[in-house]
Structures are given as structure tokens and as C-alpha cells.
Amino acid sequence: MTDPTADRRRGRLVPAAVVLLLLSGCAGESPAQTADPSSSAVSAAPATTAPSPTAAPTPPAPEPSAAPESLPPVLPESAPVSVRIPAVGASSELLHLGLRPDGSLEVPPTRPGAPASWYTSSPTPGERGPAVLLGHVNATNGGPGVFGGLRSLAPGDTVEIAREDGSTAVFVVDRGEQYAKDAFPTRAVYGNTAGAELRLITCDGYDPATGLFDDNYVVYATLAA
Template identity: 55%
Template sequence: MTTRNPGRRGGLGASTAAGVLLALSLAGCAAGQATTPDDGSAPSASVSRAATSPAASSAAVVPSPTIAAAAPAAAEVPAAPQLPGVLGASAPVTLTIPSIGVRTDLLQLGLEDNGSLQVPQDTGNGAPAGWYSGSPTPGERGPSVMLGHVNALGGHKGVFADLRKLTPGAEISVSRTDGSIAVFTVDHGALYPKNAFPTLEVYGNTPGAELRLITCDGYDPATGLFDDNYVIYAKLKA
């Protein structure tokens, strides 16, 4: 499987963003079939993230009221907020979620020539999860994006079938090519209709290192398709 990197260090913007959104909106996870778990939710140019600086990401500081005094006093300068720690760039190798019994090797997913997102292929034993190489590596500043199927061929469970069981505080570990392990803790999960996917909320700037796990949800037996996406939001623990 070939991959392409649409400007990962600057964020998730792709040069063919409009085509990506269109192509993915026409795809869907079908029952017993491995297709994209991220349809309708690829990042667009509108959420391309410029390099984050402490000045840009810090909250505005409201100065204290000035109190009149006989002699001028030195102005008190509030300490700048500290940004969360981040790791250097290093591609992910494996993903482990102990609380739901997941351990999967990670594919690197890029974009097809038509602008659609590459999809983990199920050859009969269930497809592994994949890291979207257009997103930051796990542990870098920003949201690192991983995709996984909710189902597998033959009616079996997909690698991300139990994401809904994750609760706040659950740990997610990602081993990286440099030998380090980035440990994240679950913040929350959210269900979104595919036709109203909140692109900016999922893919937009974050002050620290975060993780997004995305799969399909909302199976419609009448169509054999999944109408929703389920997203886990997690933050780097240390």
C-alpha cells in the first residue's frame, strides 16, 4: 500500500481537499465488508493548521485593576501559561488499548490519486487499524488520527468494534519507531452523523498532543450501511 503525505507538519490540509470530502462522502462501511470508517470526515483546507506558537495558543491574560498609590509601583506581569508537553516526530508502529483487549499493528494511510482516503484492506482475518500520515505522529502537537473498522469480513468484529466501551481515563498506548511509547488517556467519545461531521472539532488545532480514534457506527439494516462515525478523543498522558 502506497501512502502520500499531504503536508502533515502543517496540519491535516490536503491540496485536493474538496475532492477528498466529495470522494469520502460517497463511501460507506457496509455490513460484513471492509470500507472506509471515516467517510465524509476527511480534513479540508479550511482546517489546515498553521504552526502553533505559545503566543497564539495561550489564553488572553486579563490585567489586574490598577490601584492608585502615592508612589508608582512596578507592574506585575502574570506568568505565561505552560503548554502541554509534546514528543518529537516518530511514526507509530502499534496501538494498544488494554481495557478493550486491542493490540494492532498500524498501517500508514495516505490519499489515493482521486483524493480519497486509503482504507485498511481486510483479507479475511480483519484489517488492522491505520494511522493517517497526513496527521501529526502520535505525541506531536495536534490531533493524530487513526482509523479502524467496526466490522470484518464474515460478520466478525472489526479492530475498533468496542470503542464505545472506552470510558474517560482509559489508557491508550502507541509504540513508535524511535522506541518510545506515547501513552494517552481517553477524554471522551462522541457520535456524529456522517452528513454533519464536525471537521474542525475533530481535526482542528490543539495546544497539546492528542489522539483521535475513528470508526463507523449507526448501522442501518435497510441499506446495509453505517450512517454515523464514532470518535474517541484522548490526550497525551506524559
């Protein structure tokens, strides 16, 4: 298959098949917490295997880019090293994961509190466009995973990402949204943006009857001025 980073560098949307793979890897163990699964304390189980490709809607066509002089300032390309979310006491090294030869998404290891990962076909955090970080919400030891506190984030909270060039990209949380996996808003999450933005994605909506997570939780954040 062609190198998926090519589309990232041209500022295009992530292909729909890749989007679905990113969203489908949560199943298995029940949430570590015993609270109502709809509460902010709910955790999602880590993926132990890569999901199988499934048909997905065709992504919308890229929108025209704004004139350069009207675009917000961004940082130069530099791969991320680690993420820190002070408001929920979360921190993690960042793995750099892409696609396996069969087109399935590489997933973080399932050791307790598995590290988060940066999806390498998205912009580096601080570049123009939506950088994508994924993390488990449950750990294999029954506790919370690295993104176990995403639902507790509020507008104005910060996400700090250390980069290989020694800089730190600081993002400010705008909002968090829960989406059914079969009605995921591809353009809103993965579409082109005028400035540097961040998406933190994990699973939500645990169904004890099936042992699966029907939803995703997405935190939207924007690079601090």
C-alpha cells in the first residue's frame, strides 16, 4: 500500500478505512470501575488484537485551504515524545504507531497502564491539522489506563506534548464528545483545520451484555496562542 504519511503532509483527510480501524479496537474486559458505565469514571478495555477492516463511509472531499496570511501560527514538524495531562494526573511516553502490512492499526501493548500512541499518519502535535493520540482506558491489571481520565477534562485544561526538537506543544481543551462508533463524525475529528489541533481518542459506552464498547470518547484541543 502507499505510504499513509503522504496524505498527512498534503493536509488531506485520513482515509475512511483507517478511521474505522482507529475506532474499533476496544473490546473484551469490563471497565475497571463498578460505577454506571455512562458516568465519567467509566473505563474502556484495552485492545489485545488489531480489529479487522470493515466497510466505512467514503470521507468527504478536502475543503479549500485558507490564504496563508489568514492562518493561525503553528510549530514546525517534530515527532512527539511524551504527553502530560496535569488536570487528571496522566502522563505517558508516546509510541509511534501506524499500519501493519495488512492495513490493520498497530495498537499499544497491553501491559498495565499501556502507553498512549501517536498515529503517524496524522500531523505531529503543533503542526497544522489534527494530531491524533490514542490510548487505552483500562489497564490489564484492572486499573485505569493512560486515558482513563479523559472524561474528567474540562474546557481550559491543558495537554502538554514534549517533542523531539526539545519544544513542548501546549494544547487547551475545547470540549469532549461521545460518539457511537457506527455514527462517527469523520470530518469533525479528522478533517483539515486552520490551525494546530489535537484529538485524544479512547473507547466509551461499555455494554456488559456483549463485553464490547459501542462508543468512542474524543477530546478536542487547540494549540495555545
